Amino acid sequence: xxNFTFYAPTYFDFGKDTEKHTADxxxxxxxxxxxLHYGGGSIKKNGLYQCVTESLTQAGLPFxxxxxxxxxxxxxxxxxxxxxxKRENVDFILAVGxxxxxxxxxxxxxxxxxxxxxxxxxxxxAKIERALPIGTILTIAAAGSEGSPNTVITDEKEFIxxxxxxxxxxxxxxxxxxxxxxxxxxxxxxAGCTDIMIHVCERYFSNTEEVEITDRLCEAVLxxxxxxxxxxxxxxxxxxxxxxxxxAGMLAHNNICGVGRVQDWASHHIEHELSxxxxxxxxxxxxxxxxxxxxxxxxxxxxxxxxxxxxVWDVAMDESDxxxxxxxxxxxxxxxxxxxxxxxxxxxxxxxxxxxxLMTDKLMNGRKTExxxxxxxxxxxxxxxxxAVR
Numbered sequence: 001x002x003n004f005t006f007y008a009p010t011y012f013d014f015g016k017d018t019e020k021h022t023a024d025x026x027x028x029x030x031x032x033x034x035x036l037h038y039g040g041g042s043i044k045k046n047g048l049y050q051c052v053t054e055s056l057t058q059a060g061l062p063f064x065x066x067x068x069x070x071x072x073x074x075x076x077x078x079x080x081x082x083x084x085x086k087r088e089n090v091d092f093i094l095a096v097g098x099x100x101x102x103x104x105x106x107x108x109x110x111x112x113x114x115x116x117x118x119x120x121x122x123x124x125x126a127k128i129e130r131a132l133p134i135g136t137i138l139t140i141a142a143a144g145s146e147g148s149p150n151t152v153i154t155d156e157k158e159f160i161x162x163x164x165x166x167x168x169x170x171x172x173x174x175x176x177x178x179x180x181x182x183x184x185x186x187x188x189x190x191a192g193c194t195d196i197m198i199h200v201c202e203r204y205f206s207n208t209e210e211v212e213i214t215d216r217l218c219e220a221v222l223x224x225x226x227x228x229x230x231x232x233x234x235x236x237x238x239x240x241x242x243x244x245x246x247x248a249g250m251l252a253h254n255n256i257c258g259v260g261r262v263q264d265w266a267s268h269h270i271e272h273e274l275s276x277x278x279x280x281x282x283x284x285x286x287x288x289x290x291x292x293x294x295x296x297x298x299x300x301x302x303x304x305x306x307x308x309x310x311x312v313w314d315v316a317m318d319e320s321d322x323x324x325x326x327x328x329x330x331x332x333x334x335x336x337x338x339x340x341x342x343x344x345x346x347x348x349x350x351x352x353x354x355x356x357x358l359m360t361d362k363l364m365n366g367r368k369t370e371x372x373x374x375x376x377x378x379x380x381x382x383x384x385x386x387x388a389v390r
Contacts, residue, residue: 144195149255161276190341271285
């Protein structure tokens with residue numbers, strides 16, 4: 001296991017009706033003027049918006065609003081939010097929604113404390129050292145942004161989707177009420193479960209040795225989703241299944257499963273080009289790319305894929321055919337994704353073969369390799385994209 005530091009200060013308020021604690025938590029963490037940041041109209045339809053705004057009003061907490069966050073959150077709305085925070089002297093941001101809303105809020109929080117262009121953080125030109133405090137009310141279990149230091153934004157001018165991270169972006173508190181996810185469509189639920197699984201896989205597929213504790217944590221989260229995702233597809237209102245999925249989503253990305261080991265992240269980065277160019281739902285794009293990445297790297301490095309097969313998918317070990325064992329694990333994963341309604345090809349997500357070279361160029365951007373479990377060249381990435389054309 002490698003040396004590491006781990007700082008995870010987020011206060012989690014988990015369970016039924018916890019959104020009623022919003023104003024008290026903002027006060028507890030020092031907020032006096034709030035930016036209420038959210039996406040479309042769903043929180044107004046399900047009553048969450050009214051609950052939150054009434055909580056703020058009754059507590060005497062002034063707030064301004066910025067809605068309109070879209071999946072794969074855009075830079076334009078972030079600029080608008082930064083200007084609003086500076087103009088209104090906002091000192092706390094409340095993100096109500098899923099990972100896109102929370103990521104957008106984090107970008108606004110960092111940009112509001114920075115004199116330059118906030119995209120500097122996403123282009124590697126500057127480090128995030130200060131940010132406005134953030135609280136979240138989670139409505140989609142997927143991205144794990146409610147407990148992570150990470151944020152991903154799409155640059156609308158360049159159609160590039162990039163990430164940034166800093167511990168100062170970890171939310172001060174996150175309200176997690178699994179009941180708020182019961183109205184999600186089966187597709188949104190399945191995409192969220194896929195995102196959770198690949199967040200774990202990006203950490204699990206590592207060449208770092210002697211990381212048994214984090215291996216086992218990764219495997220536990222993966223097996224939880226394998227158990228709960230089909231159950232919640234059949235019973236959308238199953239609170240206990242939703243609860244396990246929601247907490248798994250947080251554990252998958254606050255990095256407790258990834259400390260002390262070199263992580264990969266090739267599948268995510270390859271998928272980011274799809275969601276930036278075609279506005280693909282992130283989890284759906286990952287459902288296409290991640291199994292193809294596994295099939296591709298199997299030829300070079302089967303070791304962790306064998307563990308993935310035997311420990312996660314209960315494939316019987318065969319010492320004489322480790323390649324075959326690993327392949328059965330990948331096939332089990334593909335069958336699971338199909339069972340919960342996820343796509344497996346470019347045709348299903350609207351991606352085009354003629355854009356493969358463009359996406360590969362944008363991803364590599366002059367770099368020699370991508371990922372760590374197997375270091376992928378420009379040609380390797382192109383071949384993974386090409387394998388999705390079928």
